[in-house]
Amino acid sequence: MFQKESFMARMIAAKTRNSVKTRSHILGVAFEEIYRHGFRGASVNSIIDKTELTKGAFFHHFPTKEALGYAIADEILVSLIMDRWVRPLDNYENPLEGISHNFKKIIETTPEEHLGFGCPLNNLVQEMAPEDPVFSKKLNSALEKWIEGIELNLKRAQKRGFLRSGVHLRRLAEFIVMSHEGAFGMVKMLRDRKVFFGLQATLRDYLKTLQI
Amino acid sequence: MFQKESFMARMIAAKTRNSVKTRSHILGVAFEEIYRHGFRGASVNSIIDKTELTKGAFFHHFPTKEALGYAIADEILVSLIMDRWVRPLDNYENPLEGISHNFKKIIETTPEEHLGFGCPLNNLVQEMAPEDPVFSKKLNSALEKWIEGIELNLKRAQKRGFLRSGVHLRRLAEFIVMSHEGAFGMVKMLRDRKVFFGLQATLRDYLKTLQI
Numbered sequence: 001m002f003q004k005e006s007f008m009a010r011m012i013a014a015k016t017r018n019s020v021k022t023r024s025h026i027l028g029v030a031f032e033e034i035y036r037h038g039f040r041g042a043s044v045n046s047i048i049d050k051t052e053l054t055k056g057a058f059f060h061h062f063p064t065k066e067a068l069g070y071a072i073a074d075e076i077l078v079s080l081i082m083d084r085w086v087r088p089l090d091n092y093e094n095p096l097e098g099i100s101h102n103f104k105k106i107i108e109t110t111p112e113e114h115l116g117f118g119c120p121l122n123n124l125v126q127e128m129a130p131e132d133p134v135f136s137k138k139l140n141s142a143l144e145k146w147i148e149g150i151e152l153n154l155k156r157a158q159k160r161g162f163l164r165s166g167v168h169l170r171r172l173a174e175f176i177v178m179s180h181e182g183a184f185g186m187v188k189m190l191r192d193r194k195v196f197f198g199l200q201a202t203l204r205d206y207l208k209t210l211q212i
Numbered sequence: 213m214f215q216k217e218s219f220m221a222r223m224i225a226a227k228t229r230n231s232v233k234t235r236s237h238i239l240g241v242a243f244e245e246i247y248r249h250g251f252r253g254a255s256v257n258s259i260i261d262k263t264e265l266t267k268g269a270f271f272h273h274f275p276t277k278e279a280l281g282y283a284i285a286d287e288i289l290v291s292l293i294m295d296r297w298v299r300p301l302d303n304y305e306n307p308l309e310g311i312s313h314n315f316k317k318i319i320e321t322t323p324e325e326h327l328g329f330g331c332p333l334n335n336l337v338q339e340m341a342p343e344d345p346v347f348s349k350k351l352n353s354a355l356e357k358w359i360e361g362i363e364l365n366l367k368r369a370q371k372r373g374f375l376r377s378g379v380h381l382r383r384l385a386e387f388i389v390m391s392h393e394g395a396f397g398m399v400k401m402l403r404d405r406k407v408f409f410g411l412q413a414t415l416r417d418y419l420k421t422l423q424i
Contacts, residue, residue: 126338175414184393189341202387
């Protein structure tokens with residue numbers, strides 16, 4: 001009996017692992033497709049084709065396109081933001097320098113093709129926030145995590161004596177995140193890395209005026 | 213014969229006037245609909261309903277949704293940009309102050325509902341630039357007129373001794389336009405006029421650091 005239960009438990013665990021794997025495989029494929037074509041422009045059939053799953057298996061995980069979009073906002077965008085824009089700042093003694101330098105590094109490593117795709121968060125915000133309140137709430141919470149992460153780093157900069165006191169930290173954090181999104185949004189059309197670097201350099205120069 | 217020709221000519225002129233009027237009526241209605249729902253989200257049938265024209269009359273002017281979108285980019289967006297963001301700067305002795313003050317005035321007069329709609333140019337850029345090269349070219353040219361308009365004003369500011377020499381004017385103009393688009397894009401989701409004013413104030417503070 002114990003043997004049997006243990007076998008059953010192992011089966012269930014394996015099935016769960018496979019299910020988690022399939023789900024995250026679908027999310028990865030869908031993220032790419034939506035990043036390239038927008039939420040409404042992305043085709044569910046083309047996503048299913050690329051996952052190489054049956055329609056049944058696919059719809060078992062995500063019965064609607066919305067469910068897929070919401071899961072991307074909750075599970076992919078937040079971790080992408082933290083990994084790209086917030087956590088790397090831990091490596092800098094001066095977080096203000098970190099913010100400029102990390103932005104520069106990301107521009108340097110953005111593949112040519114991706115310049116024309118913009119920022120995955122900004123794309124969804126611009127397309128879906130006014131149309132779908134659930135989407136809007138989820139995107140809002142992703143954006144909020146970014147702003148909070150930057151604000152915490154500004155606090156750290158102030159504590160360490162790199163940033164002038166009297167600066168409104170929340171407002172500056174909003175401006176920094178807005179500049180990133182604005183830059184991605186503008187370069188999405190211009191597809192010009194030089195403009196991208198110019199925008200980053202201007203933000204860097206501004207942050208320098210706030211340093212002690 | 214002369215009488216008859218003159219009558220014909222008057223008929224043609226009247227018809228042309230009506231045609232121009234109808235066309236601009238359609239463009240106005242379509243602009244509103246696309247501003248609210250995005251290009252792909254806007255329904256041509258709903259636009260036709262709101263124009264109160266027959267389908268035949270409508271399609272005579274704009275045989276496709278694309279034709280409608282392109283005409284909006286060429287004819288509406290450019291004049292909107294010039295009227296809102298460039299021409300008002302003529303009224304300021306110091307164009308740097310003009311840029312901040314004009315932005316503030318526009319935030320103050322943006323209706324509550326419009327906060328959630330974003331910037332008409334930015335919306336189309338984010339949605340359509342990667343999908344449609346013709347659209348992209350037209351939107352690009354509208355954006356370029358905005359950047360050039362700001363750059364000319366920065367030149368004027370430098371000439372009049374308000375702006376430090378050595379500032380890269382094109383780059384600063386790109387940053388200013390990017391900040392406007394970024395701010396509209398962020399507020400589109402947050403729908404928070406306080407954040408909007410905060411972003412404007414931060415840009416103003418930055419411009420002040422460049423003043424003489």
